[in-house]
Amino acid sequence: MDFQKLCVSNQHSDQCDIASKTTDTTDQQWEQMCLPLEEPFTTPVPVPLESQTRPSKYGLKVTYGTDGWDTPVIWLVPDFIPGTGVGTLVSASMGLKTFVAVHLAGCITSGTPFLGMPARNGLVFYVAAEGASGLPRRLKGFELQNNADCGQKFVLITQPVSMVNDDERSALRQIIKQESESQNEAPVLLVIDTFSQCSAGIDENSAGQVAQYINYATQLANEFSMAVLIVHHTSKSGGYRGSSALLANMDFALESNRVKPESPIKTVVSVAKSKEGATGINAEFHLSPVELGLNDNAGRPVSTLVVTDAKLIEKDAAPHATRDIDMSIIQGQFTERPTDSIPRDQLLASLSAKFPEIAPSTIDKRVSQACSALVEMGILLEEKIGRNKAYRLKHSDSNIGDSDDNDVDDPLDF
Structure with a gap:
């Protein structure tokens, strides 16, 4: 051969x-x-x-x-x-x-x-x-x-x-x-x-x-x-x-x-x-x-x-690290739709799919904490769709993109 x-x-x-x-x-x-x-x-x-x-x-x-x-x-x-x-x-x-x-x-x-x-x-x-x-x-x-x-x-x-x-x-x-x-x-x-x-x-x-x-x-x-x-x-x-x-x-x-x-x-x-x-x-x-x-x-x-x-x-730092991970996952939902509002229920579903072994009540609390932090940082805006909460990127031209690592995630590489 x-x-x-x-x-x-x-x-x-x-x-x-x-x-x-x-x-x-x-x-x-x-x-x-x-x-x-x-x-x-x-x-x-x-x-x-x-x-x-x-x-x-x-x-x-x-x-x-x-x-x-x-x-x-x-x-x-x-x-x-x-x-x-x-x-x-x-x-x-x-x-x-x-x-x-x-x-x-x-x-x-x-x-x-x-x-x-x-x-x-x-x-x-x-x-x-x-x-x-x-x-x-x-x-x-x-x-x-x-x-x-x-x-x-x-x-x-x-x-x-x-x-x-x-x-x-x-x-x-x-x-x-x-x-x-x-x-x-x-x-x-x-x-x-x-x-x-x-x-x-x-x-x-x-x-x-x-x-x-x-x-x-x-x-x-x-x-x-x-x-x-x-x-x-x-x-x-x-x-x-x-x-x-x-x-x-x-x-x-x-x-x-x-x-x-x-x-x-x-x-x-x-x-x-x-x-x-x-x-x-x-x-x-x-x-x-x-x-x-x-x-x-x-x-x-x-x-x-x-x-x-x-x-x-360390173990005593795990809650902060967990929130950071949740925030990153939630921000990732806006990759393909940076100008759209995303219902809170959809964010719950995405985190539940990521961590199927975690109880729904815990996921609900983690989504609330992560979204609140992102709103406080000025990254997300909270709004209403009917009686339900939804979130939107504060700036539609956010630096979140959808390209492979080797192409764009190092702006300093020429």
Whole structure:
């Protein structure tokens, strides 16, 4: 089989390496070119017990009893991302999710702590399906801010890659194997940014097709003992866009909720789902502009936003963080209709859909608190539709937009 060529680059090179495999190269020959994952890399990979990998006579792998119960839990980032598995980072458009993903990648590739915790060090493969030219600047901003060096461990793929396309998926697999062998480093994270741009060939509202997509991503995660992080958008109602199978089939889910007003620029990242740990863990990320030391063609300094402060939110700060998250979700309802009034009942429904496990009475109270705060800040106006409350943006030309992160959420990137 001939594999489609993918363009791969890193922030220290203007050249592209083309990874391809021709029909003259057998699978056995290719395997011999790659280092085994267990020994050369600095991060140990747990090896399953023999019974866990023993196929039955029917060709299926089986285990018995409690085999494997004591296999160590390996984290990419403790409590946030497991060492192996598929998850998602979700936010509304302009929700700063790409900045959080780049910050995570920078920490992993440079050995910088993430939220004060050690991250598993290794290669990061970043599929930038849109706005790829801005990613190296954002990573450079991370290096300047943290006095760090990511080297060539950040491998940028500058075009969409669909998990359901056999040729593209196979080419991605060979790129990961080739870079792992040539750099003598373990691949620990694959970022797909975004799901929408890297899902050509499927209907994102089809449960079966979405499940197949996640299954292919899981195969890659298991093969390389790495995490796969899929960057995704919320729907207009604030929930996950597309089929519910997306969240249902994930091993973990992170949500980024941008906090307004933006002084400073910040977002709250929450663990919404975790098969290996607890949910409800919140972290706050503050972002600031950093000049990169060069000018654009108009002679103006080129800057980018970078995470300048990140911290876990303690339990006694959770109510404030919860209100900030609710305010961000409610503001997101005006993305597609900035000049319209939205009934309070609709805001209740959107928050209920976001947090189905929370009692309706609690949701009602949270909507009241968030809307009152937004009115006090001069962001929303309260009005009446009949006997019911409704809300409208105070200024119809609000800076809320509906574009992908890589295009517009960093006005300082040229």
